[in-house]
Amino acid sequence: MSTTATAFDPQTLEGLLTDGGKVLTAPDDLAAYGCDWTRIYDPAPLAVVLPKSTEEVQAIVRYANEQHMALVPSGGRTGLSAGAVAANGEMVVAMDRMNRILDFNANDRLVQCEAGVVTEQLQQYADEQGLYYPVDFASAGSSELGGNIATNAGGIKVIRYGMTRDWVLGLKVVTGAGEILELNNGLEKNNTGYDLRQLFIGGEGTLGFITEATMKLARQPSNLTVMVLGLNDLSNTMDVLQSFRSKLDLTAYEFFSNEAIAHVQAHAEVPRPFETECPYYALLEFEATSEGVMEEAMALFEHCVEQEWVVDGVISQSEGQAEKLWQLRERISESIAPHTPYKNDLSVRISRVPEFLNEIHSVVSKEYPDFEIIWYGHIGDGNLHLNILKPADMEKQEFFKRCETVNDLVFEIVQRYEGSVSAEHGVGMVKKKYLGFTKSAEEIAVMKGIKKVFDPNGIMNPGKLIDSD
Ligand code: 2HG
Ligand code: ZN
The missing domain is CATH 3.30.70.2740 (Alpha-Beta Plaits)
Structure with missing residues (x-):
């Protein structure tokens, strides 16, 4: 089918948005909403629609099916694989106005959010409840929950907390066929056959659009402490990881090269962690819950130095110092962006x-x-x-x-x-x-079959992930 609408009338679409959603067609809006952080493709959407409710998303999808119009989902557009790019006259469906936290239950430790809730907004909300939303990355201030789920975002705490998938206990979605599905209802255990929720997590909007999610929260970590270690040999990063992991529950274990640090220094004036220059650095983080944990960490550090795996190192003594050390890692992407x-x-x-x-x-x-x-x-x-x-x-x-x-x-x-x-x-x-x-050819063929079930007309984010046959 053609993925471009022939005769598009913004007023007809706006007329379907009974909860106050709106349609944008100004060139600046098209340029802003038509691309993500990939910056490889030129944005060229037909229009941008900002729904206010799941029912409005359903109306948009049904309309798009009738009009043979391709739809592209849009969250914070911080993706790096052009999953949210509209370069071929598609309609962008932006979740910015569906940004409410709808419900919270302390006993369940569950928070129900609309898809446009910004990651940092969810993190802050969890903090206000004395809890923790652990999926974290440098773009948390702009990325939206729906996009995180659609791409199964990872980030810097996966070693301890897993990916976004591990925190989604319920989803409301509008499929490409225009049906609303409520999946898993916040249940921790629900062994009733195929778990369709998992298909929409990481599905990149090719099966349907996520409109709401019920997210699990964790207890807050205490006294997060950061070590940055300098290494001469890459293979020693694994020896160091195994040593620390055998005694401590790491909340992060990151790596960067000396060249990466040089760019951060030039761009963001973040100081080197210590004088010694090493080709590789490891950043590890753990909860220093007691004096004993701190002593254990120091003993592990000394062991790594004795083994000549580690050349130099520094450990944070305060939250502020830990944040500074994190900048060495978290600011790499923005520091190299100008290149x-x-x-x-x-x-x-x-x-x-x-x-x-x-x-x-x-x-x-x-x-x-x-x-x-x-x-x-x-x-x-x-x-x-x-x-x-x-x-x-x-x-x-x-x-x-x-x-x-x-x-x-x-x-x-x-x-x-x-x-x-x-x-x-x-x-x-x-x-x-x-x-x-x-993925094998057989696996891709099955994926295409699944796409056909949820999106029979191939209107959902065409050109991304797989082609519909
Ligand atoms: C990170 O880990 C992000 O900093 C971005 O995933 C990675 O810019 C990149 O290549
Ligand atoms: Zn990353």
Whole structure:
């Protein structure tokens, strides 16, 4: 079917929005709502619609089915795989006005939210209740819950708390066929066959739109303490991880290269953690719940130094210091953004990370010796962010084209290591053509069959994740 509407009349659509939703068609709005943080594609939506209720979303989906109109869901648009890009005359369905926290129950530790609730808003709300929403990442101030769920967002605390999927106990969705489904109703246990909720989590809006979610909250962590350690050898990051993990429950185990720190220093004036310069750094975090835990952490640090795994290190003595040390990791992405990075978000089993990284590094640097390669990521989850920076004198399109030529080599390594071409950023438009490096043809065929069930006319976020046959 055609994914572009032929005769679109904003007033007809607005007439269907009986709860106060609205339609935008001004060029500035189209430009803003038509793209995410990927910045590879030029935004070209037909219009933007901002519904106020699930029933309005249902009316929009039914209208789109009648009109053969493609729909693109839009949350905070902080994605990095072009999952929320409208570059082909689609209608953007933006959840910004569905941003209310609807209900909270302290006994259940559940909070019911509309899809447009901003991640930080949920984190703050949980804090006010004396609880904790643990999914966290640098874009928490802009990203919206519906988008987090649709992309199964990960972030910096996955080693302890898992991905967004682990916190969703209920969903309200509008399917591509225009049906409203209420899935799982906040139940912790519900063993009644297929769990359709899980298909919408990480489904990238290709099956339907999430309009509400019931999220689980955790107890607040206490006295989070951060260590940054300098290492000479990448393989030692795994020795250090195993040592610390054997005695402490880590809430984070992150990694970044010396080149990454140099960019943060230049961009954000964040000081180095210590004088000694090392090729690699690990950042770990744990709850220092007692003096004993702190002593244990220091003993582990000394052990790692004795083994010559760690060259130098620093430990936070206050919340403020912990936050400063986190900036070394959390501000990398924004610091390299001016260099138009080409991004890959890869994962393998954690034991294989060092050899995997080294192999990819040598392939990319052999092919493009003049390109700067920046490595960082959630190494405790086996998740590495590979960013290749654009040389200042090279055209953006030319640069991306060259990076794509090396992708086949990179993804061949991913496939050989049985890893993933997208660990946490999703597939969207950017990684769609590489899906076969991680999923088998049979698995992709089943995914297409599932899409057909929920979205028979192929109007939901077409061109993302998989093509409907
Ligand atoms: C992070 O871990 C984000 O900082 C962004 O997932 C990664 O910019 C990137 O490549
Ligand atoms: Zn990340």
